[in-house]
Amino acid sequence: MLDSAADVLVPALAAGVIAVLATVAVERLGGVLGGILASVPTTIVPAAIGMHGAAADPGDFTQSMAFIPVGILMNAGYLTLWRVIPAKLGKRSHRHLLSATVAISLGAWLAVATAVVWVHEAARPSEALALAIGCTACAAGFCLGIAANRVPPPAPAGSRRVGPAVLAVRGLAAGTAIGAAVLLSRSGMPVAAGMGTVFPAIFTTVMVATWLSQGAQVPTGAVGPIILGTTSVSAYALLATVLFPRMPAPAAAAACWALAAGCVSLPSYLWIRRVRATSGSRRATP
Secondary structure: OHHHHHHHHHHHHHHHHHHHHHHHHHHHHOHHHHHHHHHOOOOHHHHHHHHHHHOOOHHHHHHHHHHHHHHHHHHHHHHHHHHHHHHHOOOOOHHHHHHHHHHHHHHHHHHHHHHHHHHHHHHOOOHHHHHHHHHHHHHHHHHHHHHHHOOOOOOOOOOOOOOHHHHHHHHHHHHHHHHHHHHHHHOOOHHHHHHHHOOOHHHHHHHHHHHHHHOOHHHHHOHHHHHHHOHHHHHHHHHHHHHOOOOOHHHHHHHHHHHHHHHHHHHHHHHHHHHHHHHHHHHHOO
């Protein structure tokens, strides 16, 4: 009984701590570096370990990980709405605009997630097809991330300190989402678990909290880097389907993280920085 509780609580607590560190990164380091750091594979690490241990069948783990890129692609769309909705509803008051943005973007995410789970349960794709879907979603997310950063908006760092109570709420939201994902994995619902793993709890808390404490430019400036950076989470999930069955879980988790961060996160940051430097030079040219 205690071991079962630990399998859920440990990933949830780890995710909560990571969520706090990610949001502080965006606020203190600005939208570019902070956005990339906030989107490196973080909460998926304890989630993958917990779901691998909880999976009744190796195929369930593969299905969960294969559909995570689909959820990441949904998150890219979710974050894109944080740029589009304020631009469309810009005449509203500051707080009403934030409320409308949260309601519309989360509603859209939940609707698409429900449809994905329903279609999966109806179609029951094979592991090979699930992996093909995951690879396609990963590639689509990468293309969307490139497009989101070609014309970069301002991405300043925050100038106000955020209190510990706000940070605690952010951590609680992320920890709850990951704990729920592990429980879903135990219940024999691998795709729902995959969707739960990438539920935009951290992104929502990052966007809302930084909007309220720092102003709209800080979170909206981080949207592009986060969209591209989260491709590393898709890469981690796909790598996990290969490495976790063949290695001890801690070693597999470390190898997946190193490969995803080194091959996706770091190049993404260097490319975005170069794009912004080139864009700034063009604007400065008379």
